[in-house]
Amino acid sequence: MELALGEAEKAAAAGEVPVGAVIVSAEGEILAAAGNRPRAANDPTAHAELLAIREACAKLGSERLIDCDLYVTLEPCAMCAAAISFARVRRLYFGAYDPKGGGVEHGPRFFAQPTCHHAPEVIGGLNETRASELLKDFFAERR
């Protein structure tokens, strides 16, 4: 999660909403680390989780991340939650809860839907304070 927070800080420095994600294999190898970059990439799908999933899948040469865990500083949105499910991620660790845009504990609660065919184990609130503060500072500076 420390590495994911570092990616979030780099995203903030680049003017992106500070969210970072890291994917770790069952053996503890870091397969991918990414920060949010929809603005720089002109890509609304360039959330940290999606970038990390695509990078890890490319590295493994597989569309599935069996036995891999994903760490992200913010509760994933529905887009990222669905991608996490499709990739068969084993465990999802997230930092801050996101009542406005979250798709795991809020809104669509993707993993609890009958249309969800793989749900990871979910551990929320990990390093929540630091993840939230990064976001608060970012938006405070922009107001």
Next chain:
Amino acid sequence: MELALGEAEKAAAAGEVPVGAVIVSAEGEILAAAGNRPRAANDPTAHAELLAIREACAKLGSERLIDCDLYVTLEPCAMCAAAISFARVRRLYFGAYDPKGGGVEHGPRFFAQPTCHHAPEVIGGLNETRASELLKDFFAERR
């Protein structure tokens, strides 16, 4: 939608679940056309809609597809529905309904959630029969 069905047929021929998507600008210009290719790309996020959104955004140099319409042969999943919302797509036309994995009229019903901040106008069931038959034929051949 004809073009989207053509993309779905090409996807089937390549061994991918036959779904195709096309994005059209307000002026009627085709900005992107893509078929499903998670297997070939080793990328669980490589759904037709996501590929088309990324291609159209790259073409416009923008993370938003203001006044653009998206045609897709199957009801989008939650991942794609959320991406459609983030891209601010104006109208979503889809073919077959997807009770097992759909995220628009089924399961998460993404656009109806309080966490959804832009909902396109949705027109479902367009060329539904042909879109469904493509999918049925594809899965029948694999059983």
